[in-house]
Amino acid sequence: MSRNLERNQEATCYVGNLDERVSDEIVWELMLQAGPVSHVYLPKDRITQMHQGYAFAEYRTEADAEYACRILNGIKLYGKPIRVNMSANEKQEVDIGANLFVGNLDSSVDERQLYDTFAAFGNIVGAPKVARDPTTHVSKNYGFVSFDSFESADAAIDSLNGQFLLNRPITVMFALRKDGKNGERHGSEAERLVAAKARKNQVLPSAQGAYGMPNMGWDAPAGAIQPPEA
Structure with a gap:
């Protein structure tokens, strides 16, 4: 599927909370257990080729897609319970603003290094970004990381700001707002109130059946897939 517009929305599942190690093939083989996948x-990020933590799987019929949601929702891939629901019913996603600027990066730090460093503090939304020269793709020595909660962002700032990553002490702070004035940064009380309301209403941050795993019929990495916890 090259573009979202080509999907049969009514027969499409949204698959969220995917580990960075999940590939197209793994998603295909997993979803195939529920029915014929189209x-x-x-x-994926155009430069890093890291996926964004979610996927779409289109089935031949709406009934197949609904069955997949029932039996695969909560299945664990690489220890993380995935979320599988009908794409047409996917709740509105919002950028809550838990977006961090990471400065003074060593030139050798890449997106994977950022992910590995910051993932310990919470769920990262999308793929971390390292700013690069558009022609040479050489690092500009700063990047961005977004979390699904301000609690995670605050913890990352408290723990990592001023700490060494490779050979340089990094700067970690909330990123500038694109729509802000006079250098306004994310993390304001207003944003936090909006995020709290969104969480209460179960609106998801942007940037994700049966409780047994069927026989996969393919060689998944050891320990990659487990049934959901009761």
């Missing part, structure tokens, strides 16, 4: 789309 297309799988795993959005």
